[in-house]
Amino acid sequence: MKSVPWTNQRSGEACAVLLFEGELCHSSSLGSMASSFQRQCEMGKFSGKKDQMLRLFFPDSQFSQLFAVGMGPRDKATPETWRRAAAEAVRGARRAEVRELVLLAPQAQEPLVAQALAEGALLANDPTRTYQTAKKDKESSVDSPAEKNGTDPLETILLADGHAEGLGRGTVLAESQIFTRALANEPGNVINPQTLAERAQALAQEEGLTCEVWDEAQIQQKGLEALWSVGKGSATPPRLIHLSYVPKEGKPRKKIALVGKGLTFDSGGLSLKPADSMRTMKGDKSGACAVLGALRGIARLKPDIEVHAFIGAAENMPDGKSYRPDDILRTYKGKTIEVDNTDAEGRITLADTLALASEIAPDAMVDIATLTGACGVALGDYTAGLFSSDDRLAEALQIASRETGERVWRLPLDDEMLKKKIKSSVADLLNSGGRQGGAITAAMFLQEFVPPEISWAHIDIAAVDFYKEPFGYYPKGASGFGTRLLLSYLLAQ
Numbered sequence: 001m002k003s004v005p006w007t008n009q010r011s012g013e014a015c016a017v018l019l020f021e022g023e024l025c026h027s028s029s030l031g032s033m034a035s036s037f038q039r040q041c042e043m044g045k046f047s048g049k050k051d052q053m054l055r056l057f058f059p060d061s062q063f064s065q066l067f068a069v070g071m072g073p074r075d076k077a078t079p080e081t082w083r084r085a086a087a088e089a090v091r092g093a094r095r096a097e098v099r100e101l102v103l104l105a106p107q108a109q110e111p112l113v114a115q116a117l118a119e120g121a122l123l124a125n126d127p128t129r130t131y132q133t134a135k136k137d138k139e140s141s142v143d144s145p146a147e148k149n150g151t152d153p154l155e156t157i158l159l160a161d162g163h164a165e166g167l168g169r170g171t172v173l174a175e176s177q178i179f180t181r182a183l184a185n186e187p188g189n190v191i192n193p194q195t196l197a198e199r200a201q202a203l204a205q206e207e208g209l210t211c212e213v214w215d216e217a218q219i220q221q222k223g224l225e226a227l228w229s230v231g232k233g234s235a236t237p238p239r240l241i242h243l244s245y246v247p248k249e250g251k252p253r254k255k256i257a258l259v260g261k262g263l264t265f266d267s268g269g270l271s272l273k274p275a276d277s278m279r280t281m282k283g284d285k286s287g288a289c290a291v292l293g294a295l296r297g298i299a300r301l302k303p304d305i306e307v308h309a310f311i312g313a314a315e316n317m318p319d320g321k322s323y324r325p326d327d328i329l330r331t332y333k334g335k336t337i338e339v340d341n342t343d344a345e346g347r348i349t350l351a352d353t354l355a356l357a358s359e360i361a362p363d364a365m366v367d368i369a370t371l372t373g374a375c376g377v378a379l380g381d382y383t384a385g386l387f388s389s390d391d392r393l394a395e396a397l398q399i400a401s402r403e404t405g406e407r408v409w410r411l412p413l414d415d416e417m418l419k420k421k422i423k424s425s426v427a428d429l430l431n432s433g434g435r436q437g438g439a440i441t442a443a444m445f446l447q448e449f450v451p452p453e454i455s456w457a458h459i460d461i462a463a464v465d466f467y468k469e470p471f472g473y474y475p476k477g478a479s480g481f482g483t484r485l486l487l488s489y490l491l492a493q
Contacts, residue, residue, distance in 0.1 A: 118170030233322030374438030376463025
C-alpha cells in the first residue's frame with residue numbers, strides 16, 4: 001500500500017470516498033464527478049452514517065465506479081473510525097471483484113489517520129489461506145492449494161495524499177497482525193511445538209533477530225518441570241523459545257519482555273475436553289503467535305528499546321505419560337503446584353516461562369494468553385481482560401488499546417478472599433480456583449511467578465482470539481488480536 005498525489009484528473013478502476021455524516025459537500029475534490037456523485041448519493045439515501053456504503057457506477061468517467069463510505073459524526077471520530085471505514089471500502093471492492101482501489105479520505109495527511117487507514121484496508125484485504133483444493137485447470141491435471149476466502153484480495157490499494165510515514169507504520173502493524181493470524185490458523189498437524197520453534201527460527205533469520213530454542217532434554221535439565229509435564233503426554237515434545245531484538249546502535253532505553261502462551265493444541269489432557277470444546281483449540285497458541293508477530297513488527301520499525309519474546313510451547317494430550325490430577329509439580333522458580341485440572345494447563349506452562357523471562361530483569365513484562373473461558377463470560381467476545389501489578393503499565397496498555405481498537409478491560413488482582421482459592425494444602429499453589437472469578441484466580445496464579453519488583457501485566461485473550469463470523473476488518477478464524485496492541489505499547493516506550 002502506498003500514497004499517491006490526488007488531482008481532479010486522477011483515474012483508475014475504482015475509488016472509495018470516505019465521508020463524515022452530513023458532509024457530502026466535501027466530495028468536491030472529485031472534480032467533474034462531484035455533482036453527479038452527490039446527486040446519486042442523495043438518491044441512494046446515503047448520508048455518511050457509520051458503516052453505510054453505497055456503490056455507484058460512472059462508465060464514462062475517470063473512475064468506472066465509486067464507493068461512498070460513511071464514517072458517522074466527525075466529532076465522534078477515533079482512529080477506529082478510519083480503520084473501519086477503510087475496511088468497509090476494501091470489503092465492498094473485493095465483493096465487486098475490483099483489482100485496484102484508491103482511497104480518498106479526510107485528514108489522510110495526518111500520521112495517525114494514514115496509519116489507521118492502512119491498518120483497516122490491509123487487514124480487510126487479508127488473503128486468508130485455506131487448504132481447499134483448487135479446481136483443475138483445463139490445461140493441467142495438477143491440483144494447487146486455494147488461497148481464497150470467498151473473494152480474491154485486491155491487487156493494489158492506494159491512499160490519496162496519505163502521510164507517508166504513518167502509512168508505512170500502519171502497513172507494518174497490519175502485516176504483522178496478518179502474520180499472526182496466518183500462524184494461529186494453522187492446524188495442530190502443521191504447527192506443533194517443534195514446528196512453532198522452527199517458524200520462530202525462520203522469522204529470526206529473515207528479520208535479523210536472535211533466537212534460542214531449548215529442546216525437551218534442555219527443558220528438563222534446566223528445571224522447567226511445569227512446562228515439561230504439560231507437554232510430556234504428546235508424541236511431539238515441548239520447546240522453550242526465546243526471540244530477541246536489540247538495537248544495533250546505541251544503548252537501548254528500556255528492556256521489555258513479552259511472554260506468549262504456546263499451546264499448539266489443547267485436548268484438555270486427562271481432564272479431557274468435550275468434543276465440541278476441542279474445536280478451534282489450534283488457536284490456543286494465539287498468545288505465542290501474537291508475540292512473534294510483535295517481534296516481526298519491531299524488527300522492521302527498529303525502535304531504540306530491547307525486546308525479548310519468551311514462549312513455552314507444548315501440546316496437551318492424553319497418554320500414559322501425561323501429567324495427572326493430584327500430581328505435584330516443582331516449577332523453575334522452585335514453587336510447587338498441585339494439579340487440580342489438567343485442562344488448566346496454560347498457566348502451568350506460563351509459570352516456568354514467566355519465571356525464566358524474569359531472569360533478564362526487564363523494565364516491564366507483558367504476557368498474553370488464551371487463558372480462561374471465564375474471561376469471555378465476564379467481558380464478552382470482543383474485549384480482552386487486562387490484569388497488572390502496576391497502574392502505569394496498565395494505563396500504557398489501555399492507551400495502546402484505544403489507539404488500535406483492540407479493546408481491553410482491567411480486572412482486579414486484590415481480592416484476598418478469592419486468592420485463597422488457589423492455595424493448596426499439599427503444595428504452594430493449586431492450578432485451578434474453580435469457575436467463579438476464574439479469570440482473576442488464573443491471573444493471581446501467574447503473578448506468583450513474577451518478582452514484585454518487575455512491572456507486569458497479563459492479557460487474557462481467550463474470548464477474542466477466534467471469530468466464527470467475519471466483521472469489520474476481522475475475517476472468520478484467528479483474529480491476531482494483541483499484535484498491534486503490543487506493538488503500539490512498545491513503540492510508545
